[in-house]
Amino acid sequence: MPDRSFLNWPFFEDRHRQLAERLDSWCAKNLPVDHHEVDAACRALVAKLGRDGWLKPTALDPANPGPLDVRTLCITRETLARHDGLADFAFAMQGLGTGAITLFGTPEQQRWLGKTRAGQAISAFALSEPRSGSDVANMEMTAVRDGGDYVLSGEKTWISNGGIADLYVIFARTGEAPGAKGISAFIVPGDAKGLGIAERLEVIAPHPLARLSFDNVRVPASALIGKPGDGFRIAMSVLDVFRSTVGAAALGFARRALDESVSRAAERKLFGAPMAELQIVQGHIADMALDVDAAALLIYRAAWTKDTGAARVTREAAMAKLFATDKAQEVIDKAVQLHGGDGVRKGHIVESLYREIRALRIYEGASDVQKVVIARQVMGAV
Ligand SMILES: Cc1cc2nc3c(=O)[nH]c(=O)nc-3n(C[C@H](O)[C@H](O)[C@H](O)COP(=O)(O)OP(=O)(O)OC[C@H]3O[C@@H](n4cnc5c(N)ncnc54)[C@H](O)[C@@H]3O)c2cc1C
Numbered sequence: 528m529p530d531r532s533f534l535n536w537p538f539f540e541d542r543h544r545q546l547a548e549r550l551d552s553w554c555a556k557n558l559p560v561d562h563h564e565v566d567a568a569c570r571a572l573v574a575k576l577g578r579d580g581w582l583k584p585t586a587l588d589p590a591n592p593g594p595l596d597v598r599t600l601c602i603t604r605e606t607l608a609r610h611d612g613l614a615d616f617a618f619a620m621q622g623l624g625t626g627a628i629t630l631f632g633t634p635e636q637q638r639w640l641g642k643t644r645a646g647q648a649i650s651a652f653a654l655s656e657p658r659s660g661s662d663v664a665n666m667e668m669t670a671v672r673d674g675g676d677y678v679l680s681g682e683k684t685w686i687s688n689g690g691i692a693d694l695y696v697i698f699a700r701t702g703e704a705p706g707a708k709g710i711s712a713f714i715v716p717g718d719a720k721g722l723g724i725a726e727r728l729e730v731i732a733p734h735p736l737a738r739l740s741f742d743n744v745r746v747p748a749s750a751l752i753g754k755p756g757d758g759f760r761i762a763m764s765v766l767d768v769f770r771s772t773v774g775a776a777a778l779g780f781a782r783r784a785l786d787e788s789v790s791r792a793a794e795r796k797l798f799g800a801p802m803a804e805l806q807i808v809q810g811h812i813a814d815m816a817l818d819v820d821a822a823a824l825l826i827y828r829a830a831w832t833k834d835t836g837a838a839r840v841t842r843e844a845a846m847a848k849l850f851a852t853d854k855a856q857e858v859i860d861k862a863v864q865l866h867g868g869d870g871v872r873k874g875h876i877v878e879s880l881y882r883e884i885r886a887l888r889i890y891e892g893a894s895d896v897q898k899v900v901i902a903r904q905v906m907g908a909v
Contacts, residue, residue: 529609529786533823538831543598550606553579559611565733566691570649572617577646585622586640587629595622595629595768597830601775605826608779612883615776616734620688622772623891624650626765627696627712631753636714639694649717651692653683653739654762660685661896663698664707664759668741670699677701677713677751679744682725685890689737690724693717696752697741703756710758714750721745732882770844770891771829774851777887778822780880781855784862785815787877791866802865811865815858822851842904849897852887859884 529551534544557575560568576582584599600622608615625643628636642648659665668681679699686695694716701711715722721744728736753761789812792803802808829843837843862877863870870877888894 529782530819533820533827536824536827538827539598543602546599547602547606550581550603553581554606554610554614558607558614560613562613562733565613566735568613569617569688569735570691572614573621573646573649575646576614576618576621577644582618582621582646583644585618586625586644587637588644589634589637589640594834595626597768597771597833598827600769600772601826601830604772604775605779605782608776608883609783612732612776612780612879613734615779616687619769619772619776620652621646621650623652623765623769624688624692624694624696626652626769627752627761628714630764630768631712631757631761632714633749635749636752639714642693648693649688649691651686651688651695652765653686653689653695653697655685656682657684657738661893663762664710666698666700666710668697668699670701670711670713672701672748673745675748676745677748679713679715679721679741679746681741682738683741684738685728686737686739688735689739690727691717691735695722695739698758698762701755701758707759708756710762711755712752712758712761713746714752715741715744715746719744719746731885732879766891767839767841767844768833771826771833771840771847773887773891774822774826774829774844774847777852777855777884778819778826780884781815781819781822781851781858784855784859784877784880785812785819788812788815788862788865808865811861815861818854818858822847822854825850842901845892845897845900845904848892849894849901852884853894855884856888 534547562568584596604615604619607618621643625640643650656666670677670679694714697713697715698710700709702709721742723740724737725740726738792808793801795802825847829840829847832843833840859880863881866877869875872878
């Protein structure tokens, strides 16, 4: 039985506690799914999550506009990740992919959200390029104004849902100024002429991922999100909301690793007694529990701070993501160790957690980048 005591913390309201209970029961009945056909599995997960209403918090409700509730996003990601990494991925991308539209879209653009919240359209967020990952301002893809249209040319890579998305939010250079101030954001439909899959990318925890090519892709000027030159600010605002939720997914993986380890230590006999009686094993379990609780405190602090009105949570979100993802890696590594040979056996839950966690320390700002962000915030405040 996973530890639920954190739900009594003052960061939460009763609606969050009820959500955690209801979603956990839903997950127990519906997850994990078979990951072998990853595109089909992802499409089915989005449809199922949408059908049962779980995608509603990922984006603004055009009929009843209000801010995103980051605590709801974090609890949902934590719970889904504890049951199935691909389900968490499917949920997370519906939010990240439409974040710019929720925060800065026109009412016309926000019509997409009715479909993404219902699981009837899949979304993607396309910022990274072959020569600009961490160094976002160095992007090369261009969007050139041509009458009433923009024409997009270049490449995006590492795009989650690349190849299966119905809509992409794309960032491209429009040239109002050099560097970060010359980038704009656009909505590009998945079936746009000239948009192609240059390469499918396979990673250690498979999910739909691609390098995309844009060969003179034409979109109307109404596809521009915000104003020309606002793209970098828009991307950073979206990441500011969703970065804590990456930490929440890591927390879900870490909690599962801890639960599996506690069960294993109770059941497995070593030297004539349960493994749990070995004091070094107890030491590992204590370290894991400490890291899980500390990560949860940082994540829900960041989420609560945002939900209660802070304009930006750059420092809090960076701390939450950095600590939760790095510590989840350590917790899961300990779980693998405590499981002995079974820990590295293909198909075992802790083996899959070991693969699932790694990329979270790289995307949406690598751990090293989070340290730079935190240091700048701390030193800037002095
Ligand atoms: C599984 C997966 C899914 C992804 N999904 C998406 C997506 O949906 N959309 C999207 O746009 N992108 C996505 N990405 C891309 C991701 O955001 C980039 O991989 C990430 O920003 C790092 O960029 P890079 O790979 O080019 O590495 P680089 O920018 O070359 O960085 C390599 C390493 O250098 C170090 N480093 C970088 N900057 C600094 C610094 N300032 N100080 C100190 N050290 C530093 C870090 O250790 C970093 O890991 C995804 C990546 C992965 C692996």
